[in-house]
Amino acid sequence: MGQDAIAEFAASVTVAELEADPYPIYARLRREAPVCYIPAVRLWFVTRYDDVEFAGTHPELFSADLDDSPVDHTFGSPTILTVDGAPHLELRRSLDSKYRPKHVNGYIDDLVRPVAEQVLDGLAGRDRAELMAEYLEPVSVLSLGTVLGVAHLGAGRLRDWFWRLHLGVINFEGNPARAEAGAACSREIDEVLGPLFDRLEASPDDSTISHLLHSGMPGGACRARDFVMPTLKVILLGGMQEPGHAGGSALAGLLASPAQLSAVRDDPAGLLPAVVEEGLRWVSPIGTQTRQAVTGTELGGTTIPAGAPVGSLVSSANRDETKFADPDRFDIFRHRPGTGHRPAAPAHRPAVLAFGAGKHFCAGHAFSRAQVRIALEALLRRFPRLALDPARPPEFRGWEFRAPRRLDVLL
Numbered sequence: 060m061g062q063d064a065i066a067e068f069a070a071s072v073t074v075a076e077l078e079a080d081p082y083p084i085y086a087r088l089r090r091e092a093p094v095c096y097i098p099a100v101r102l103w104f105v106t107r108y109d110d111v112e113f114a115g116t117h118p119e120l121f122s123a124d125l126d127d128s129p130v131d132h133t134f135g136s137p138t139i140l141t142v143d144g145a146p147h148l149e150l151r152r153s154l155d156s157k158y159r160p161k162h163v164n165g166y167i168d169d170l171v172r173p174v175a176e177q178v179l180d181g182l183a184g185r186d187r188a189e190l191m192a193e194y195l196e197p198v199s200v201l202s203l204g205t206v207l208g209v210a211h212l213g214a215g216r217l218r219d220w221f222w223r224l225h226l227g228v229i230n231f232e233g234n235p236a237r238a239e240a241g242a243a244c245s246r247e248i249d250e251v252l253g254p255l256f257d258r259l260e261a262s263p264d265d266s267t268i269s270h271l272l273h274s275g276m277p278g279g280a281c282r283a284r285d286f287v288m289p290t291l292k293v294i295l296l297g298g299m300q301e302p303g304h305a306g307g308s309a310l311a312g313l314l315a316s317p318a319q320l321s322a323v324r325d326d327p328a329g330l331l332p333a334v335v336e337e338g339l340r341w342v343s344p345i346g347t348q349t350r351q352a353v354t355g356t357e358l359g360g361t362t363i364p365a366g367a368p369v370g371s372l373v374s375s376a377n378r379d380e381t382k383f384a385d386p387d388r389f390d391i392f393r394h395r396p397g398t399g400h401r402p403a404a405p406a407h408r409p410a411v412l413a414f415g416a417g418k419h420f421c422a423g424h425a426f427s428r429a430q431v432r433i434a435l436e437a438l439l440r441r442f443p444r445l446a447l448d449p450a451r452p453p454e455f456r457g458w459e460f461r462a463p464r465r466l467d468v469l470l
Contacts, residue, residue: 065092074099074232081346081458082387085375094359100231102349102370103363108379108409110359114350114371115416118143121350123419125368128349133227133241134289140419141349150290151422153271153282157206160425167429171202175437182441182470187448190438190466191307192218198434199303203426207294208255208266217299220244224296229459231370245292252291256284267294298423301344302430304462305413309338310435311453311463312389314446319391324443327436333391335431339377339413341389346374346459348415373412374461382409442470 069092072084077100085106088095093107105111114121123143125131130141139150156162175198182188200217204210209217227241255268260281263269271287313320313334323330350369355362363369378386383393414421421427439445447453451467 065095068092069095069097072097072099077458078456080455081374081461082378085372085378086380089375089379092361094361094363096367097370100370101233102231102368103352104375105358105369105371106375106379107359108376108382108412111348111371111373111376111412112416113358114369115348115412115419118418120353120356121369121371122353123147123348123350125349125351126366127368129228129230129238129241130293130349131289132230132238133224133245134292135245135285136289137286138289138293139422140293143418147418150287152275153287153290154267154274154422156270156274157267158423158426163425163429167426168433170205171198171430171433172437174198174201174205175434176441179437179441185470187467187469190310190468191303191463194438195306195310195434195466196300196303199301199306199430200299202302202430203294203298206267206426207291208259208264208268209252209295212251217295220248221296221300224292225300225460228296229457231459248292248295249288252288256288260284294423297345297421298427300460300462302427302434304344304460305335305338305427306431306434307453307463307466308342308344308455308461309334309431310438311447311455311466312338312341313391314468316389319389323391324439327439330391331432331436332428334435335428336411337389337391337393338431339428340383340411341377342455342461343374343377343413344460344462345413346457346461347372348419373415374458376412445470 068087076084088104088106093110094103094105096103105114123141125141128141130138136142137146137150139147142150157166178194178197182193188194196218197214200214200221201210204212204217223240223244226237227245230237230241259266259269259272263273268291271291272281276282313323323334348371350371352363352365352367352369355365377383380386414424446469448467448469451465453463454465455461456464
């Protein structure tokens, strides 16, 4: 593909096309222009697995601290996503230790299963449901909300918050309406959570918000509210939407494959972890790690200019044909050696990059994976005849945040 043709294709890409289905665009870029500037979203797209991993693990070349970040515009700064060095280490240090994998395994079932069962009770006696709004998103926000200390606000408000926050965070194109929607929600969170912060600053408890303020601090001291609030908003968006949306994508893929669904019903404990992992690969709920080139840097045969904003596309990396055979196909067996099913190519199985790479690898990955697994297990056990509604196929939307907007099923 010549340079003129590359530039013409890049200029033709629209936000609407990316939100409708970015994967054909990513596939063409991986083949013909793996590192390419996309004017519509004002980002250099990095699309191949090895390049995405490189950008995420070389902060000396690709900084998390962007000059013009929609994350910072929406949440304020610093956030754990958009700083490197000492501020990033301090924000990581503030995170509650209960998100570490060895701790998650000790409590996650007792936390998530009662939430899932209570939400499922609300579907009892019905013959159909829309599972994103009526099950997966509520379980996601209430499970994490319990740990954060905000579950009392209710699933409706917490879902509303992440949907409005996301409009600001995806606003790479500079849409004023999206920017204001995200900023207005951010201001509302400051107001609603102000009294909670007042209480926790004076009287710590075991909630994540309290840990953000107090963990690792000298006795009687706490971090400034303005320092931790932007990172809390990161959690309120990414941490609350990712498990529900990952579960929706995984379930859409599973229900569309009767043979795989039958296998999971026969061995839920053995196969549901693979369902979760394949769902994260097939449709990554959060599509990018954004970075800024520290200096002019060659990547994928192209020089990214110093100071340029970079969209390191984990969603595209997870469908890289050189790493995953038949990558557009939902296949839970690609992650399981020795099953007699065709494995991923090449012979080694690359890690799914849905939670990023490097020092900014998501601290909540174990919590998220376990939450999705438990929610799906409870749903499939409660409704053994669960099936997609043939009259209402799943509706996927988004590129920075992608999942079914609707997942209509027959119960």
